[in-house]
Structure formats: C-alpha cells, structure tokens
Amino acid sequence: MTQVTRSSRWRVWHRWLSLIFGIQMVLWSISGAYMVFFDLDYIHGDHLVQEITQPVPANIQVAPVDEVLAAYPHTQSLTLETLWLNGQQQAVYKLDGHQGEMLLNATTLTTVQLDEAAIEALAKRYYALPDPQISSVVYLTENPPTELNPALLPIWQVNFDDFGNTSLYLSETTGEMLVKRHTFWRGFDIFWMIHIMDYEDRVDIESWWLQAFIIGTFILMITGAVLLVYTISFKRKPQGGAV
Amino acid sequence: MMRFMQWLHRWVSLILIIQVLLWIISAAVFSLMGHHGMSGHQYMRHVHPPILEKTAPVWPLENVRKSYPDADSIVLRSVLGQPQYQIKQEDNWVYLNARDGHIWQTDTELATRLAEASYNGPGEVTDVTAITSTDEVIDWQGNGFRVDFADDLNTRVYVDADSGQIIEHRNTLWVIADWAFRLHFMDYSGERSFNHLLIWSAGLFALWFSLSGLILLLRNIAQGDFNPRRKPTWLEQLQRDQQPIASSCGGGGTCGLCKVTFTGDQIPAITPAERSMLSAAEVQGGLRLACQHRVRPQDEVELANADVATHQLTLVNKRDLTPSLTELTFTAERAIDYAAGQFMQFKIPHKEAALTRHYSMATKPGSNQLVFTVRHMPAPTADLPPGVGSTFLCQLQPGDQVEAIGPFGDFVLSSQPQRKQVFIGGGAGIAPLRALIQAELDASQPRDCVFFYGARNSNELCYTGEFSVAEAVDYTPVLSEPAAGDNWTGPVGFVHTVAEQWLATQDVQTLDVYVCGPPPMLKATMAMLAKAGVPRDNIRFDDFGI
Numbered sequence: 075m076t077q078v079t080r081s082s083r084w085r086v087w088h089r090w091l092s093l094i095f096g097i098q099m100v101l102w103s104i105s106g107a108y109m110v111f112f113d114l115d116y117i118h119g120d121h122l123v124q125e126i127t128q129p130v131p132a133n134i135q136v137a138p139v140d141e142v143l144a145a146y147p148h149t150q151s152l153t154l155e156t157l158w159l160n161g162q163q164q165a166v167y168k169l170d171g172h173q174g175e176m177l178l179n180a181t182t183l184t185t186v187q188l189d190e191a192a193i194e195a196l197a198k199r200y201y202a203l204p205d206p207q208i209s210s211v212v213y214l215t216e217n218p219p220t221e222l223n224p225a226l227l228p229i230w231q232v233n234f235d236d237f238g239n240t241s242l243y244l245s246e247t248t249g250e251m252l253v254k255r256h257t258f259w260r261g262f263d264i265f266w267m268i269h270i271m272d273y274e275d276r277v278d279i280e281s282w283w284l285q286a287f288i289i290g291t292f293i294l295m296i297t298g299a300v301l302l303v304y305t306i307s308f309k310r311k312p313q314g315g316a317v
Numbered sequence: 318m319m320r321f322m323q324w325l326h327r328w329v330s331l332i333l334i335i336q337v338l339l340w341i342i343s344a345a346v347f348s349l350m351g352h353h354g355m356s357g358h359q360y361m362r363h364v365h366p367p368i369l370e371k372t373a374p375v376w377p378l379e380n381v382r383k384s385y386p387d388a389d390s391i392v393l394r395s396v397l398g399q400p401q402y403q404i405k406q407e408d409n410w411v412y413l414n415a416r417d418g419h420i421w422q423t424d425t426e427l428a429t430r431l432a433e434a435s436y437n438g439p440g441e442v443t444d445v446t447a448i449t450s451t452d453e454v455i456d457w458q459g460n461g462f463r464v465d466f467a468d469d470l471n472t473r474v475y476v477d478a479d480s481g482q483i484i485e486h487r488n489t490l491w492v493i494a495d496w497a498f499r500l501h502f503m504d505y506s507g508e509r510s511f512n513h514l515l516i517w518s519a520g521l522f523a524l525w526f527s528l529s530g531l532i533l534l535l536r537n538i539a540q541g542d543f544n545p546r547r548k549p550t551w552l553e554q555l556q557r558d559q560q561p562i563a564s565s566c567g568g569g570g571t572c573g574l575c576k577v578t579f580t581g582d583q584i585p586a587i588t589p590a591e592r593s594m595l596s597a598a599e600v601q602g603g604l605r606l607a608c609q610h611r612v613r614p615q616d617e618v619e620l621a622n623a624d625v626a627t628h629q630l631t632l633v634n635k636r637d638l639t640p641s642l643t644e645l646t647f648t649a650e651r652a653i654d655y656a657a658g659q660f661m662q663f664k665i666p667h668k669e670a671a672l673t674r675h676y677s678m679a680t681k682p683g684s685n686q687l688v689f690t691v692r693h694m695p696a697p698t699a700d701l702p703p704g705v706g707s708t709f710l711c712q713l714q715p716g717d718q719v720e721a722i723g724p725f726g727d728f729v730l731s732s733q734p735q736r737k738q739v740f741i742g743g744g745a746g747i748a749p750l751r752a753l754i755q756a757e758l759d760a761s762q763p764r765d766c767v768f769f770y771g772a773r774n775s776n777e778l779c780y781t782g783e784f785s786v787a788e789a790v791d792y793t794p795v796l797s798e799p800a801a802g803d804n805w806t807g808p809v810g811f812v813h814t815v816a817e818q819w820l821a822t823q824d825v826q827t828l829d830v831y832v833c834g835p836p837p838m839l840k841a842t843m844a845m846l847a848k849a850g851v852p853r854d855n856i857r858f859d860d861f862g863i
Contacts, residue, residue: 100530110517114511138377153393
C-alpha cells in the first residue's frame with residue numbers, strides 16, 4: 075500500500091525544466107525535421123547547375139607548357155580546358171600558384187579578363203533549369219551576404235528570377251562557378267543556425283550555451299522517462315464483474 | 318483534447334525516448350569534440366605543391382591531347398616533385414606520369430612518402446597495407462594503401478594509388494565521432510546520410526512529441542502553474558492544512574483518490590479528468606477531485622469522510638496468528654468511529670521521509686481497541702530489503718506509539734436486505750473480511766454469510782475457530798499446497814475455483830460479493846466473478862497491496 079508522492083516532485087521538475095529547455099527541444103525537432111526531410115543534394119542545389127566544360131577541339135593550337143611556365147614560373151598547377159567566351163568555346167589555361175589564380179588564352183597566352191557580360195553568359199550556361207532569367211549581376215568586393223564565405227571575395231553574384239531565387243557565385247579570375255544558393259539552402263542554413271545555436275557565424279558547435287542546453291535537455295528527458303515509468307506502470311483497478 | 322495530448326505525449330515518448338537520449342548524447346559528443354576534433358585531421362599537414370618549373374614534364378601536352386581527344390580538362394601538377402597529368406573524361410579521371418606518358422603508378426614506397434608528407438604528428442610509419450576499399454572511407458574504392466602511424470591517436474592515412482593523392486586521415490577520435498554520427502543520423506551504414514525512411518519516421522515522431530509537449534506546457538502556463546503566487550488547488554490546500562486526503566498520482570488527475578464534495582452554490586464545472594474518474598451520480602452529487610480545482614473564496618468543500626482524523630495509537634498486544642501473520646492490538650487516545658472494512662493510513666518513519674501504509678481494521682467497530690493483522694514481507698531475495706512497513710510495525714513493542722490517519726475506504730457492507738453475503742479472501746485479506754463478517758453477525762437480522770478463505774497450508778489458517786462456530790457463516794477454508802502432516806480433508810486448490818463451483822449453484826443476482834486478498838488472487842477472482850455473471854454493482858473489493 076505504497077503511496078507514490080514522489081511522482082509529483084518529478085512532475086514539478088519536468089514542468090520547470092521544460093519551461094527553460096522545452097522551447098529549444100521544439101526548435102531542435104522542427105529544424106531537425108526540415109534538414110532530414112529535404113534531400114541534401116536538393117539543398118545543395120545540384121539540380122540547378124550542370125557541367126559546362128567541353129573537350130578542346132583538336133584543331134586548336136595551344137602554346138606548349140614550357141612557354142607557360144617560362145612566363146609564369148611560380149605556377150603550381152596548370153589546367154587546359156575550354157571556357158565560353160564571346161559566344162564561343164575558347165581554349166584557356168588556368169594557372170594556380172604563388173601568383174594567385176590566372177586565366178590565359180591558351181593560344182596567345184594573353185590574360186583573359188572577364189567582364190559582366192562574360193560572367194552573365196557563363197552563368198546562363200551553368201544554369202540547368204529551362205529558360206534562365208537573370209535578375210541581376212553584382213560584383214561583390216565587401217560585405218558578403220551571410221550565405222557566402224567572405225574568403226571567396228571578390229566574386230560575381232548572379233541572381234536568377236526563379237522559384238528558388240537562385241544565386242550563382244562565379245570566380246572573378248577563372249569564371250568558375252564556386253557557390254550556388256537557393257531558397258531551400260537558405261532555409262536549411264537558418265535551421266542549422268537554430269540547431270547548433272550559433273546565431274552569428276553559424277559554425278560554432280562548441281559554445282557553452284549549446285552544451286548547457288544539451289545537459290538541461292538530458293535532465294528534462296530523464297525526468298520525463300521517470301514519469302513515464304510512474305504513469306505507464308500505474309496499475310489500473312481490476313475491472314471485474316458483469317456489467 | 319488535452320487528455321489526448323497527454324496520451325500522445327506519453328506513448329510517443331515511450332517509443333522515442335531511447336532515440337532522443339541518443340540524439341542528446343551524440344550531440345554532446347559533437348559539441349565537446351568540435352569540428353576539428355571530429356575531422357581526424359589532428360596530424361594532417363597542409364601540403365604546398367612544388368612549383369612546376371622545377372619538374373617540367375618531358376612528355377608533351379600535345380601528346381596527351383592526341384591520346385585523349387575527349388578530355389574535358391587536362392591538369393598538370395606535381396606529386397612530390399614528380400609531374401603528373403590528370404585527365405578528366407566525363408566523370409572519369411585518368412592519371413599519367415608526365416615524364417613518360419605512362420599510367421601513373423604508386424608503389425608502397427611512394428605511398429609511404431606521400432603519407433609522411435601529409436603527416437606532422439609524432440609517430441613513425443608502422444605498417445603499409447595495400448587495400449581496395451575500407452569501411453573508414455565509405456565512398457572510396459579502387460587501388461590504394463593504408464599507412465599506419467604509431468601515435469597517441471592511432472593515425473592511419475589512406476592513399477589512392479591511381480592518382481597518388483591522399484584520400485583521408487583517420488584516427489581514434491574520428492571513430493568516436495563517426496559513431497556519434499551513426500547514432501545522430503540513425504544511419505549505421507557509415508554513409509552519414511540523414512535522408513532515409515528511419516530518420517524521417519523518427520523526425521515525425523519527434524515533431525509530434527515536442528509539439529504535444531509544447532501544447533501541454535502552454536496549458537500549464539495558461540493555468541498559472543508556474544506562477545509562484547497562484548492559488549493552490551484544493552488538494553494542495555487540504556494537504557497544507559494537514560487535512561486527511563488521499564492521493565497517489567500527486568495531482569495529475571489520474572488516480573481519482575482525492576474526492577471531495579462541493580456544497581456551495583457555485584459548484585465548479587467538471588474537467589476531463591473528472592469525466593473519466595467520477596461516475597455520473599458522483600458528479601451530480603457535487604463530488605469533484607480536489608486536485609482539479611483552485612481554491613476560490615466562494616467554495617465550500619467537505620471531505621469525503623468528516624470523521625477522518627490523525628490518531629496516536631499505542632500498541633497493547635502483539636501475537637503471531639500464523640508464521641506470516643501477526644495480530645497487533647492498539648488503543649487510541651480517543652474513540653475512532655469507523656465502519657467494518659475500512660482502513661487506517663499508518664505513518665512509517667523511513668530514513669528522512671515518512672512512508673504511508675494502509676492496514677484494515679480486523680474487528681467490528683465498537684470497542685476502544687483497534688486490531689490489525691500485518692503480513693511479514695520477508696526480503697524477496699538476499700539483496701533486497703524486507704517490507705519497510707511490516708518490519709517497522711512488527712518490531713513495535715507494547716507501549717510504543719505510532720501515528721495513523723483514518724478511517725478511510727468504501728469497502729463496507731451493502732444495505733441490500735435480501736442478499737446472501739459472500740466473502741472471498743486470502744492471506745492478509747482476512748482483516749477487513751473478518752470485520753465485515755463480525756459486523757454482519759452483529760446486526761439485528763443477520764443475512765446469510767458464505768466465506769471462502771484461501772491459504773497455502775493449514776499452518777497459514779487463522780481465526781478458524783471463530784468462523785467455524787458461527788452458525789450464520791458457511792465457512793470454507795481452501796488450501797493450495799496442504800502439507801503432508803495436515804491430514805487435510807477439505808477442498809484443495811485456488812480459492813476462486815472453489816468459490817466458482819459454489820457460485821454455479823446460486824442465483825448470482827441475489828448475492829453481494831466482497832473480495833480481498835493478494836493481487837493475483839484478487840485479479841483471478843474478479844475475472845471469475847465476471848465470467849460467472851455476478852453484476853458489477855454487487856461486487857466490492859479492497860485492492861490492498863496497490
């Protein structure tokens with residue numbers, strides 16, 4: 075004939091802990107559900123873009139490697155490919171080395187400068203959905219949007235007028251598409267921020283308040299589990315007799 | 318609605334609690350380790366590729382273009398000073414040694430040098446193994462090497478032989494993080510995917526779980542449960558005033574013990590908890606659960622039994638009835654007006670707290686003495702303690718005092734004049750049944766009494782003489798395991814089966830049945846009575862032990 079009075083004490087703890095940590099638990103499950111339910115490839119925007127390089131036509135004469143290296147002796151890697159320029163595929167050398175990234179005309183070895191029109195034309199080729207509508211092309215040098223790593227500045231931002239408000243970010247030197255963003259990625263990023271509780275840079279998973287909430291929620295769950303034992307094992311009065 | 322929320326919250330949490338705890342524990346691992354701690358890159362050095370001019374290729378780019386006319390791009394770079402062409406065709410990469418145009422080869426020695434170049438830890442290479450796949454880099458397959466280093470983290474470096482590139486650094490911390498990822502993403506394949514059916518279901522459950530919790534929390538806030546200056550519930554008020562009121566769920570509205578009667582003009586509306594715990598007649602009569610209503614100035618509340626009070630009892634006599642039952646006789650400092658079948662709630666000091674135990678009076682009322690039969694609860698196993706309440710009470714010596722509240726209980730005689738009174742009991746259930754039988758025999762026109770009492774063997778029978786001599790009582794003791802020396806000629810078996818055989822000869826509509834005994838016996842008897850067709854309203858039981 076034990077009287078269970080401890081259950082009310084657990085109940086009080088469960089209520090107060092849920093008042094403090096329960097809201098974050100709700101936010102964790104909402105943000106977690108979002109991240110789980112949208113396919114990661116879709117979030118990454120893999121459906122928005124396509125490969126644009128094509129083989130260098132055999133008849134195009136390119137300058138020998140020795141000549142390139144003689145002109146740019148600090149080169150660490152060198153790539154021969156084509157780039158869409160002035161309405162046609164052109165053979166280019168992309169150099170990477172101590173001098174930074176460079177783009178050269180593969181035949182003449184003159185440097186290639188990409189202007190807004192060239193970037194816009196490239197972005198349209200990268201874009202995989204039908205009927206590309208560009209709403210704006212912006213050359214970003216400072217104050218990057220939160221969706222862009224500041225280390226990538228300066229960079230071209232090409233915005234599309236489409237369902238997901240797609241933004242493609244193209245390298246100012248090589249024209250290479252480095253970053254792609256759309257509404258669902260931005261939603262993912264916000265939910266990720268909520269999930270890890272880093273409201274500034276959205277990267278720090280080691281903050282003391284995140285750890286405090288993890289511990290608090292753990293205790294909340296333990297009190298809930300204890301209440302579960304009390305309530306679910308609570309014996310019902312035997313229902314005997316005919317009605 | 319709220320009861321549905323409670324139900325949903327409770328059952329979803331039962332299913333989910335393990336995974337939620339795993340999520341929390343793995344999250345703690347992530348947060349404590351951080352991105353760098355989980356990467357496996359503790360001893361990874363950032364390699365600066367040498368400038369190409371010093372390793373200029375012998376094999377001309379023109380030749381590569383001729384051999385691979387479909388190449389989307391051709392990269393020239395240096396691998397530890399060796400020039401290498403990387404040729405991309407569609408999704409396929411080909412690697413050539415740029416000195417001679419042959420397919421790139423990585424041997425054990427080069428793999429070791431590559432691994433060492435990417436490593437800045439304190440260890441030396443201990444082992445180089447050729448591999449074609451590994452569980453530690455799930456999306457890599459091909460020709461490669463695993464290079465083990467002897468360091469505190471058991472670093473191993475994976476090298477791809479086709480390209481001469483470092484695939485990954487792995488170590489013990491990475492393995493710990495990897496298991497945290499498996500638990501967090503519920504993906505035990507090692508692919509760290511969080512888009513799959515299992516986690517979708519868990520995510521959906523978690524959403525329901527936390528949202529139903531949120532709704533319940535909002536209800537608590539709306540009810541003012543978090544306001545430190547809120548009005549107490551009647552249950553809290555009565556407990557605070559040291560009024561005798563029973564409760565086992567602690568105010569959750571799930572045990573139905575804290576019944577009170579509202580007598581004022583404004584009787585509060587019933588809550589969903591009361592709808593399920595109280596009968597229509599009780600609601601009509603103004604009965605409510607004290608935990609469900611806040612104290613209001615206009616309320617007038619009566620306790621279910623106004624005679625309930627706290628009593629100091631003094632032990633005057635103690636005797637063993639059977640090897641397991643002890644009869645304790647107390648006197649109270651003032652008269653206790655109880656009905657046969659009712660019980661007292663004893664306060665048992667235990668460690669710092671006071672536990673409560675319920676014991677029924679074992680005699681009819683009217684004397685100034687209270688008699689109880691206490692069953693010793695021996696330790697079930699050597700490492701578990703014996704029953705706290707029975708141990709305390711059985712150790713009392715005459716003259717010792719104990720505090721008890723009561724009387725409580727509705728296990729009392731019916732007022733139906735024509736019915737046969739049937740008592741079915743076992744073990745310590747003898748106490749209230751004996752009081753009921755004594756009270757019945759004491760009435761001016763006693764009804765016929767039938768008493769079935771179950772015990773293990775004849776040593777466990779008690780008060781046998783008292784029942785045998787009473788003419789109005791048809792007493793049937795039943796033994797389940799008669800001892801060899803018992804010379805038992807009476808019925809053998811379970812008490813409820815013997816009672817069942819007798820019931821078959823009776824008109825069950827004309828019986829009042831009283832049941833008290835250990836839980837298994839009570840349960841079996843209730844089931845038997847239901848099967849025999851005894852109307853539910855004619856059955857009263859005392860579920861002592863719960």
